[in-house]
Amino acid sequence: xxxxxxxxxxxxxxxxxxxxxxxxxxxxxxxxxxxxxxxxxxxxxxxxxxxxxxxxxxxxxx
Amino acid sequence: xxxxxxxxxxxxxxxxxxxxxxxxxxxxxxxxxxxxxxxxxxxxxxxxxxxxxxxxxxxxxxxxxxxxxxxxxxxxxxxxxxxxxxxxxxxxxxxxxxxxxxxxxxxxxxxxxxxxxxxxxxxxxxxxxxxxxxxxxxxxxxxxxxxxxxxxxxxxxxxxxxxxxxxxxxxxxxxxxxxxxxxxxxxxxxxxxxxxxxxxxxxxxxxxxxxxxxxxxxxxxxxxxxxxxxxxxxxxxxxxxxxxxxxxxxxxxxxxxxxxxxxxxxxxxxxxxxxxxxxxxxxxxxxxxxxxxxxxxxxxxxxxxxxxxxxxxx
Numbered sequence: 001x002x003x004x005x006x007x008x009x010x011x012x013x014x015x016x017x018x019x020x021x022x023x024x025x026x027x028x029x030x031x032x033x034x035x036x037x038x039x040x041x042x043x044x045x046x047x048x049x050x051x052x053x054x055x056x057x058x059x060x061x062x
Numbered sequence: 063x064x065x066x067x068x069x070x071x072x073x074x075x076x077x078x079x080x081x082x083x084x085x086x087x088x089x090x091x092x093x094x095x096x097x098x099x100x101x102x103x104x105x106x107x108x109x110x111x112x113x114x115x116x117x118x119x120x121x122x123x124x125x126x127x128x129x130x131x132x133x134x135x136x137x138x139x140x141x142x143x144x145x146x147x148x149x150x151x152x153x154x155x156x157x158x159x160x161x162x163x164x165x166x167x168x169x170x171x172x173x174x175x176x177x178x179x180x181x182x183x184x185x186x187x188x189x190x191x192x193x194x195x196x197x198x199x200x201x202x203x204x205x206x207x208x209x210x211x212x213x214x215x216x217x218x219x220x221x222x223x224x225x226x227x228x229x230x231x232x233x234x235x236x237x238x239x240x241x242x243x244x245x246x247x248x249x250x251x252x253x254x255x256x257x258x259x260x261x262x263x264x265x266x267x268x269x270x271x272x273x274x275x276x277x278x279x280x281x282x283x284x285x286x287x288x289x290x291x292x293x294x295x296x297x298x299x300x301x302x303x304x305x306x307x308x309x310x311x312x313x314x315x316x317x318x319x320x321x322x323x324x325x326x327x328x329x330x331x332x333x334x335x336x337x338x339x340x341x342x343x344x345x346x347x348x349x350x351x352x353x354x355x356x357x358x359x360x361x362x363x364x365x366x367x368x369x370x371x372x373x374x375x376x
Contacts, residue, residue: 055364
């Protein structure tokens with residue numbers, strides 16, 4: 001966990017890509033879950049942030 | 063006698079030859095790549111930008127003379143608060159979860175069995191792989207016959223197992239059964255694909271690891287959980303992501319089998335999108351819908367590429 005936070009602070013690719021992956025997965029889950037319409041409403045925003053973050057962070061140093 | 067290259071060089075008009083000689087290697091490389099880049103821009107990038115632009119308007123293709131108004135993110139707001147769209151995404155989720163679970167379980171089990179050495183191993187592999195070589199239109203068509211309540215073999219098979227009357231249920235005509243009808247067909251068709259990926263993963267495990275485990279007196283069960291599964295896991299993940307992305311876009315097979323019915327029970331997102339675009343002619347709305355699906359698939363594809371790189375690094 002400490003390594004992960006360190007990587008986030010020092011703009012390392014691994015942890016940032018992991019964060020973006022989690023956001024994309026969360027967005028896809030929110031898009032398709034049957035529990036709350038409000039989660040569905042904000043799913044696209046979360047997926048979009050995750051995807052854009054993934055594109056940007058894949059250019060960060062290892 | 064000059065060779066063909068020399069003849070071509072001699073045949074080139076002196077003015078053109080001078081111009082070509084004046085180009086740098088970098089320029090010549092760009093000249094070769096330019097048609098591909100142009101095609102890519104024309105076929106992929108331009109339609110994407112055009113779709114994003116349309117998604118912010120109220121454009122309708124069947125009324126081209128109407129004034130097109132800029133509506134901002136209104137189409138996105140409408141889609142993301144529409145319970146019908148939510149329902150179609152839930153239908154897609156149900157389809158995705160069950161097809162992937164069944165395909166991974168059956169595909170991995172088949173790969174595990176095929177990986178063992180036995181007689182007519184190759185024949186069985188060929189037979190198992192056959193369904194995925196068929197066209198979805200053909201598969202949809204003959205499964206529609208198999209599911210017929212009066213003459214369908216599937217109904218007779220279920221009747222043989224359960225004792226029920228074959229004509230008493232219709233797999234593609236009942237709300238409770240139709241989602242399972244499409245899951246069964248997709249699983250039948252695409253399990254071989256998952257099996258092939260898993261088989262590649264299993265065959266990449268060096269036998270020396272199992273020999274070392276045998277020396278340490280590890281049981282078969284322990285070998286499976288500590289060697290086979292962890293080493294085949296990246297391949298399994300790849301299969302899950304690949305099937306996930308493909309099934310998220312599923313259209314042809316379901317249209318052929320149920321057409322999205324009964325009601326909207328099997329109306330997956332791609333079918334819903336097609337209806338919005340080409341039956342209701344709400345082009346702007348459908349474009350926004352397409353952008354939402356595109357971003358979702360693009361996000362999943364990014365994870366897929368990352369997983370693929372991990373597999374390559376192994």
